[in-house]
Amino acid sequence: MIQTVHLTKQYGKLEALHDLNLHIEKGKVFGFIGPNGAGKSTTMLILATLLAPTDGKAYVAGYDVVKEPKQVRQALGYMPDFFGVYDNLKTAEYLDFYAAAYNIPPAKRKSIIVDLLELVNLSDKADAYVDSLSRGMKQRLGLARCLVHSPDVLILDEPASGLDPRARIEMREILKQLRGMGKTILISSHILPELAELCDEIGVIEKGRLIACGAVEEVSAGTRGISVMQVKVLQSHDAARTVLQASPYVRRLDDKGSHFRFQFTGTEVDKAVLLQQLIGAGIPVVHFGESKENLEDVFLAITEGVGS
Amino acid sequence: MKAFLANPLIVKEMRERFRKKITYWILGLYLFVMGAILLGFMYVNQLNSIMIPGENRELFILIAVIQYAMICFIAPALSAGTISGERERQTLHVLLTTQLSPGRIIWSKLLTSLAYIFLMVISSLPLYSFVFLYGGISPQQLFTLVLFFAVNIVFFGALGLFCSTWIKRTGVSTITAYGLAFFFVVGTGLVCLFTADLLQELYPQQYPPGDVYQEPALQMLAALNPVNVMFQLLGEELVPAGESFLPPWLIFTLCYLGFTGILVGWSTYLLHPVRRLPWHWTK
Known part of the structure; x- marks a missing residue:
């Protein structure tokens, strides 16, 4: 559904994107991870037909983004990292404008708008002026705007940026619904944990280069044999830290107060040995396992040394 | 009309503009200023003399000049923020991903x-009825004047729009639009006068005083100056009119509508997110 072939973008001497090859199948949710300036937004702008690549090809729903921009725009919904709204319009009017901009007949627009407002939990705000909405509501309205023409592909650049935790959870729930509808979603975020349970695959990009790509577990374990572990103890917190620090397989130990999080470079046997050591030291362990939601550590592990 | 109203961008822009209170305040203020100046001069004129019906041209010229100055002031400003405003509000990228070309x-x-400034001009037309009250002006003169204003409004609007597409910041775009508008309104006239003086000084035998303006190039230059053309329409002469193949107002109209077309075409090219030569825009 989304494909890039040797995609390269240069701004003068600066290479924002280098030989990017991506293939995202229909119905998949692909998470794009990378620090600011890594090339995520550049890739998304090219896919959204807003930027010409210096070299290479990009396709959305089988259409070439440079040669067939009109067809690409009909097939995708794009939400930029920062976007404004028209302040003097009401929520329903705002969506009506975009529906009309996608040539949707007036007779169909009303029901589409009602459905979309329900999807993003803004039904009660249909007659409210857009500028009276909170940041989270505006972000959800922006997502509804992407969906007015029922695109197969969604390109969402930092959809949860600047949102409070509650708004972030609401956004995540809506994205899960969209995944359930079979939409192909390319989503970027620098708040990594929010992508973990949402994505089928992730791609890690750094300095314009894709340095890892695949399923979350594949990327974390497959590339360097690293897993991210989480340990929770009832008491003897300091003793637990000493045991963990002493292990040759523990890296980047993060003491969260209530629990520890760290990268583990050993095998399954080494994990069992570490658990035995903790119990042997008389430490009451209540949780010992892999941390599934923390992509941040995966990202840090993969990008370690890149560009140096 | 149906197609006009079905254009989503026009509907949205109209909604936005006419929901702002300032829109009505500006219109009200414009009419107040125009009316106050007109009535003020009418009052002053009759203090020590009697207004003679049929000899009321000065008042007509006065209103026309003030209205033209207002158009020069307002038209570029209204359009100079249209595209750059979308850019500043961060709505342009989203707009360009829709099916709107x-x-x-x-x-x-x-x-x-332009619709707004046309509304201003049309709503101020009743002020001219004061002039008609005393006579001296034909409806045809008023009609040609309104047409002249229309050409100017369209041109200055296109100029502002071009600056707005070309320059990212609305403030800079507005100043640039004013600068370019000043060149067309004043600069073309100065170039014409300067060239005429230069020719007279360099070739006094060939160009005796007054005759220099018979030169086709100077006729053309004079026809490109809106102030000169307006005064000719009002029956006054800033630059002596020579014999040319087309009347100056027609040369002016054709040239400025041509400039408008170029500016609109150029703006469209600049707005394309991925700029390609027109013959490549096949799909």
């Missing part, structure tokens, strides 16, 4: 920004 966006923006 850059050409349609440009035309819609031009139409909606």
Whole structure:
């Protein structure tokens, strides 16, 4: 559904994107991870037909983004990292404008708008002026705007940026619904944990280069044999830290107060040995396992040394 | 009309503009200033003399000049923020990913920004009835004047729109639009006068005083100056009119509508997110 072939973008001497090859199948949710300036937004702008690549090809729903921009725009919904709204319009009017901009007949627009407002939990705000909405509501309205023409592909650049935790959870729930509808979603975020349970695959990009790509577990374990572990103890917190620090397989130990999080470079046997050591030291362990939601550590592990 | 109202951008822009209180305040203020100046001069004129019916041209010229100055002041400002405003509000990228083509966006923006200033001009037409009250002006003169204003409004609107597409910041775009408008309103006239003086000084035998303006190039230059053309329409002469193949107002209209076309086409090209030569825009 989304494909890039040797995609390269240069701004003068600066290479924002280098030989990017991506293939995202229909119905998949692909998470794009990378620090600011890594090339995520550049890739998304090219896919959204807003930027010409210096070299290479990009396709959305089988259409070439440079040669067939009109067809690409009909097939995708794009939400930029920062976007404004028209302040003097009401929520329903705002969506009506975009529906009309996608040539949707007036007779169909009303029901589409009602459905979309329900999807993003803004039904009660249909007659409210857009500028009276909170940041989270505006972000959800922006997502509804992407969906007015029922695109197969969604390109969402930092959809949860600047949102409070509650708004972030609401956004995540809506994205899960969209995944359930079979939409192909390319989503970027620098708040990594929010992508973990949402994505089928992730791609890690750094300095314009894709340095890892695949399923979350594949990327974390497959590339360097690293897993991210989480340990929770009832008491003897300091003793637990000493045991963990002493292990040759523990890296980047993060003491969260209530629990520890760290990268583990050993095998399954080494994990069992570490658990035995903790119990042997008389430490009451209540949780010992892999941390599934923390992509941040995966990202840090993969990008370690890149560009140096 | 149906197609006009079905254009989503025009509907949106109209909604936005006419929901702002300032829109009505500006219109009210404009009419107040125009009316106050007209009535003020009428009052002053009759203090020590009697207004003679049929000899009321000065008042007509006065209103026309003030209205033209207002158009020069307002038209570029109204359109100079149309595209850069979308850019500053961070709505342009989203707009460009819809099925609205850059050409349609440009035309819609031009139409909606001009609609407001046309409303201003049309709503001020009743002020001219004061002039008609005393006679001396034919309806045809008023009609040609309104047409002249229309050409100017469209041109200045296109100029502002071009600056707005070309320059990212609305403030800089507005100043640039004013600068370019000043060149067309004043600069072309100065170039014409300077060239005429230069020719007279360099070749006094060939160009005796007054005759220099018979030169076709100077006729053309004079026809490009809107102030000169307006005064000719009002029956006054700033630059001596020579014999040319077309009347100056027609040369002016054709040239300025041509400039408008170029500016709109150029703006459309600049607005394309991925700029390609027109013959490559096949899909």
